[in-house]
Amino acid sequence: MSQPEGARASAEPAARVEQELQLYYWMKLIRAFEDRVSRLHRQNKVLGGVYSGAGQEAIIAGTCAPLSEGDFVAPLHRDLGVFLVRGVDPGRLMAQLMGKETGLSRGKDSFLHGGDMKHGIFGSTSMLGSSLPIAVGAALKFKMKREKNIAVAFFGEGASSRGDVHEAMNFAGVHKLPVLFVCENNRYAYSTPLEKQMAIEDVADRAQAYGFRGHVVSGNDLLAVLDMMERVVPRMRQGDGPSLIECKTYRYRGHSEHDAALYRDKEELIEWQSRDPIPLYELFLEKKGHDIKRVREQVDERTQKVVQEAVDFAEQSPLPKPEEALEDLLAPSGSPAPKAK
Amino acid sequence: MEMTYVKAINSALFEEMRRDENVFVMGEDVAELGGAFKATEGLLQAYGEERVIDTPISEALIVGAGIGAAVLGMRPVLEMQFADFISCAFDQIVNSAATLRYRHGGRAECPIVVRAPSGAGIHGALFHSQNPEAWFTRVPGLKVVAPATVYDAKGLLKSAIRDNNPVIYFEHKRLYRSIKEDLPEGDFTVPIGVAEVRKEGSDLSLITYGGTLGQSLDAARIVEKEDGLSVEVVDLRTLLPLDRDAILATARKTGKILVVHEDRLTGGIGGEVAAIIGEHAFEYLDGPVRRLAALDTHTAFSPPMEEFILPSTNKIVGAIRSLAAY
Numbered sequence: 001m002s003q004p005e006g007a008r009a010s011a012e013p014a015a016r017v018e019q020e021l022q023l024y025y026w027m028k029l030i031r032a033f034e035d036r037v038s039r040l041h042r043q044n045k046v047l048g049g050v051y052s053g054a055g056q057e058a059i060i061a062g063t064c065a066p067l068s069e070g071d072f073v074a075p076l077h078r079d080l081g082v083f084l085v086r087g088v089d090p091g092r093l094m095a096q097l098m099g100k101e102t103g104l105s106r107g108k109d110s111f112l113h114g115g116d117m118k119h120g121i122f123g124s125t126s127m128l129g130s131s132l133p134i135a136v137g138a139a140l141k142f143k144m145k146r147e148k149n150i151a152v153a154f155f156g157e158g159a160s161s162r163g164d165v166h167e168a169m170n171f172a173g174v175h176k177l178p179v180l181f182v183c184e185n186n187r188y189a190y191s192t193p194l195e196k197q198m199a200i201e202d203v204a205d206r207a208q209a210y211g212f213r214g215h216v217v218s219g220n221d222l223l224a225v226l227d228m229m230e231r232v233v234p235r236m237r238q239g240d241g242p243s244l245i246e247c248k249t250y251r252y253r254g255h256s257e258h259d260a261a262l263y264r265d266k267e268e269l270i271e272w273q274s275r276d277p278i279p280l281y282e283l284f285l286e287k288k289g290h291d292i293k294r295v296r297e298q299v300d301e302r303t304q305k306v307v308q309e310a311v312d313f314a315e316q317s318p319l320p321k322p323e324e325a326l327e328d329l330l331a332p333s334g335s336p337a338p339k340a341k
Numbered sequence: 342m343e344m345t346y347v348k349a350i351n352s353a354l355f356e357e358m359r360r361d362e363n364v365f366v367m368g369e370d371v372a373e374l375g376g377a378f379k380a381t382e383g384l385l386q387a388y389g390e391e392r393v394i395d396t397p398i399s400e401a402l403i404v405g406a407g408i409g410a411a412v413l414g415m416r417p418v419l420e421m422q423f424a425d426f427i428s429c430a431f432d433q434i435v436n437s438a439a440t441l442r443y444r445h446g447g448r449a450e451c452p453i454v455v456r457a458p459s460g461a462g463i464h465g466a467l468f469h470s471q472n473p474e475a476w477f478t479r480v481p482g483l484k485v486v487a488p489a490t491v492y493d494a495k496g497l498l499k500s501a502i503r504d505n506n507p508v509i510y511f512e513h514k515r516l517y518r519s520i521k522e523d524l525p526e527g528d529f530t531v532p533i534g535v536a537e538v539r540k541e542g543s544d545l546s547l548i549t550y551g552g553t554l555g556q557s558l559d560a561a562r563i564v565e566k567e568d569g570l571s572v573e574v575v576d577l578r579t580l581l582p583l584d585r586d587a588i589l590a591t592a593r594k595t596g597k598i599l600v601v602h603e604d605r606l607t608g609g610i611g612g613e614v615a616a617i618i619g620e621h622a623f624e625y626l627d628g629p630v631r632r633l634a635a636l637d638t639h640t641a642f643s644p645p646m647e648e649f650i651l652p653s654t655n656k657i658v659g660a661i662r663s664l665a666a667y
Contacts, residue, residue, distance in 0.1 A: 133406050
């Protein structure tokens, strides 16, 4: 992004200043997009299940911003921000949520199940944790083809109870595959609290059992997430094997928009909101010398514009024709010309 | 070159791995051991451990990882050690793989092959005898094949590997070393979605596939000799998509249809075949469409029970005679 007024004057490289503002922009854009989606859902403009990731933006911005174009990312159902940070057109993403022809899945599936392989994003299913073996397979390909890319699989602490997660981590450990497991531990699997999901405190502890390192970071602290990525990812690209980063966080809204989340203590929500990733990062920007008030104003203006344009695009997009429901099931047969060995 | 059914599978893998460096094999005991049935024997020595991968006992991982590699352009051939274990990978097949292209708006592909050694008649009992094809034949986005001959075992596997969609390849364990055929040298394929008339006839049609083709042909010859009945035998070869034209052609030709399969009766392919004929060739029928299939129970271990449950040449002969007399 072009630097807003109020950006700090610095002797540091301009790229560095730009990057710290870009990260702020991503978090603000994700939050603005999420909030708008929740509102659109209340207005019946976005149908189906809506799974807000509000409160968890630092994890997405912190893990996705440092990734390369050829990396493979399997987001979970709450990771709308992955699409934005990976460069998917916000209009197409909004169209996806509205079931429009211009959406990622051309109306075939709701919310985040429509991936975008052009941007290295694999659309997950609702079977949480099932994308971990798939990310492992992507990493296997990278290793077989001597590519320096990594695969990133997001999962919740809820999904960590599934067998697929065990199978994926075990195999990744055996073969030292370049796959990064990012656990977004938001303390609830729908309504079920952490202590009824697992007998240990940290999902990261399990990594050791699979022969690789597990790390715990505050998922609400963008700098902590970034710092961890810097420590872990370059090593992975050098063939150091898998890693697990567990990000402790909290979702502000219910499991879905249909869920009032009455099973949670109000105090708990307030406590976590007081650790909101965005003001925390603003504090950092301010300490670094930015005029945060002016930066915020301009970033807000810009994110509102991007979101509004996305909504306009999606609303103006046509719905798919009913008979298109029979399209996209099967690919034309026959493999492309193979490469000779 | 004369070879067995299992050797034909091995030969197809060998040739496809040579043809396309993106083809690789993954499963339990496929590398060092060469597979529980030796279908992957020699591949490790020829192509190395990066392309012939022994996995832990993790069926969901095997298929899931195959999917991840496939969306990035690889062509994995994934072995379920026994078709019975495919249930452990069911979610990855029917949810992750079958919906993949659909939910990506046609912009991603999943060219995986899941090889599943299926079938009874080898005293395999409840968990080594299953014919789970009908769990998959109602899932859009998949293709399902079940070769019954040595030639088809090779040709259909090659087509499956080259297909840009997830293909479930059911290979019948009883056929592995019990049938042999002289195969042509060089590359050949068998198209997916096309049935084959194995024997022409005019009085009655048997529609079958996989493990019961041999029994059906034997039964047809017996009634031809002993009863003077001219029986047509159609081998479906592909179970999804079904070759409706071939099914309707034989129904219109003979007017009497007996569907035979080793999978259980209820919910089996036979029901779908009967429905297709009932809907589109009713006026050509000379009698009810009948089905002969495994009884609606589990494949019991003890020989008298196993025989009682499964179709056999004698049972098919009986069913032909009954339908012919209708």
